[in-house]
Amino acid sequence: MGKMRKVKVGAEDPVLSYIESDKYTDYKGRMVDPRKHGGLRAATLACVVEIMTSTVTLCNGVTLVDYFLKSMHYSVSDSSIMVTNFLGTSYLVSIFWGFISDAYITRFTTFVLSGVSELMGLLMLTYQSQNKNLQPPENQTPSYTQAVFLYIGLYGTAIGVGGIKATLAAHGADQLDQTNKPLISSYFSWYFFSICIGALLATGGMVVIKENYGWSTSFQIMVLLTSLALCTFVSGFSLYKYKRPSGSALSRVIQVILYFVLVSSVRNRKVSNAGNLDHEATAGLLARDQAHEKLKFLNRALMDNKVTIAQIKETKSFLGLLPIFATAILMNCCLAQVLTFSVQQGSLMxxxxYNFTIPTQVLAVGPISISIISIIIFEQFKKGMNKNNNNSSKFYQPLVRMGMGLALVTTSMFIASIIESKRVEEFKNGNTISVFWLAAQYILLGLSDTLTMGGMMEFFYTEAPESMRSICTSLTWCSSAMGLFMSSLLVTLSNSVSGRFGMEWFGGKDLNHSRLDLFYALLCFLNFFNLWLYIYFAKKY
Known part of the structure; x- marks a missing residue:
């Protein structure tokens, strides 16, 4: 039997000490003074900035379809795909920015760089909206030069949005006492509240401005808001705590996986409790990590002297988050329906x-308003429970909230299917039902969004390794991106498969001649299955 490898414990492992270091510095690199740096003031700045950046991002999501359609003369399908790709790219690229801010530069620097990228992109879009030479003539698609200018501005904006999403939430949470879990939980609730306020301003305010004053004015306001967000964020530079980068965590994770595969592939080297590892020392080190019982097979990688206990902990923590991330994608697929089919439903109702016609785009205000109200009620209820010293309620735990959110989205799709079936039936009878029939699914989707998205941000931040908090927080936005792409994929697949049986679900000229009710039923079934998967993974976690 081979020689047992001794594992150093505690601060004697320099890599462990470096990766797990929770020391923060001020902007000059000095140790922070809790009386001067961080705290609620600094965290509040992050929430204020998020309101402005969310307003800009979601305004683009709501209004760009019309801009592409009416000013740039793309087709309806191309315009919709372009917006979906824009939002999807914005959220997916957050993983890249999260990696950069964890590994090489501070979250503050990452935010500033990405904010400048978004501002430059918006300036290009604003200039194009005012310059007729950069717009195609009537009934013509853009020229090569016009399209290139548009795409550079569009994806410069998307790259900037990704960096802001990757860093701002984690930067704000960094300012708080990491041992005060209730405070961290409340921060993420109010941070999500800021996102909802931005969404409300975008759908209820910016849409109206665009309709009355045009896209040029809308773009100018977005440029102003982005500039104000950057200035507001930078103004707190002397107040912030800065978490120093810890090198490429993904490289360390990949190294652990590669050495595990290498060790496992060598058949003549068998690992047992009495084998080549000092399991007693290993268990002592891993005992501080609540996930040390999971993924024990990765301990085999310690047989290689290049792998440290710190890397094993880091790898286990990160891989343990991925199943929870995967089960959240389908929920975001359902939320994407609010921006697409639910709005189209409302336009036909x-x-x-009282002689006032509700604008179609404003219909999305419904679930957003429900989210805002539910956050306020949730926080007030939690405050009352804390005053009664009842901190043991499982309801506040992120995994429980996420599970409740997934259950609600399943229910909302079931109700949406029934309501759509009734709407089409009434249409065939020559009647038009009220748009308020959509209230039930909007309420459930709003509550689901609050519980799931708020819980995800808190969960991924608090459970992430210290060295990977930006990239793990970015998983929330990646699930949103994948949800958008999955929505488009499911529509295409369901249309293709149903067409083989005689009638495409979305083959009609509008939803009155389509089978959206069956599509909602499909989403209900998929979400029900996904909910049980989530329960399994959450219990394993």
Missing amino acids: NRTV
């Missing part, structure tokens, strides 16, 4: 209230 009776939207008149």
